Amino acid sequence: MTTSTAISIETIWAEYRTSLKAFLTKNVSNHADVDDLLQEILIKSYNSLDKIQDTKKLKSWLFQIANHTIIDFYRKRARNQTSELQDQHDWALEESEDIFEQMTDCITPFINGLPPEEAELLTAVELNGVAQKAYAAQQDIKYSTLKSRVQKSRQSLYSLFNQCCDFHLDAKGNLVSYTRKIGKDCGGKC
Structure with a gap:
């Protein structure tokens, strides 16, 4: 050894x-x-x-x-x-939070620009966080009917937003940025 x-x-x-x-x-x-x-x-x-x-x-x-x-x-x-990757995710999250903060002031006026039934529905579900099943029970309507109404109301809201703003989405469909359309009268909504 x-x-x-x-x-x-x-x-x-x-x-x-x-x-x-x-x-x-x-x-x-x-x-x-x-x-x-x-x-x-x-x-x-x-x-x-x-x-x-x-x-x-x-x-x-x-x-x-x-x-x-x-x-x-x-x-x-x-x-x-x-x-x-975490740093990139954190940066993207901060950016998206900034965008959502900027748009928060716009959401309520746009929702209020919808027909009253759609405005009430989106205010409850999207802004107040009421579960769709619970809202369906409160309104005494079928859950599947409510889901359809929520989708239709979201599309209506998107159309209103789209009249005033151009949205830029990433590959996953997340909002990355937006720009206001020049010369569009949005009725003081945003």
Whole structure:
């Protein structure tokens, strides 16, 4: 049995660097990342060299370090991507909240511009948050009939909005921005 003090990192690296790099290249596509990970493995193995007791296990020990380094690399990348996506989502959410805040003052006047039955329905369901089933029961109408009326009323409201504004939606149909149509008289609604 040979102890790690009898082996230098230079000797280990001369013998295993090429096979470690090949292993990394097989598992990581970017050559710059491979070089960075190879350096990281060198540092980790140097710092832990005193822990190896049996040089017969040296190769498996090095490849275990390499494998853990690759796993850590992909975990870190996934966290960074998740963080970037969260930042993009937060920015988009802030933007949409700003748009909705801007449009909040417009909603009530536009709803009030609808026929009274539609205005009452949308005020209850959309502004006051009354569940559609509960509203149907209050009005003594079938739930399926109410759902149809809500859809029709929403379309009427959209038509009123559309007379005064152009809406810009993202790929998922979410409101991204809007612009007021120039020269349109919206009756002071917005």
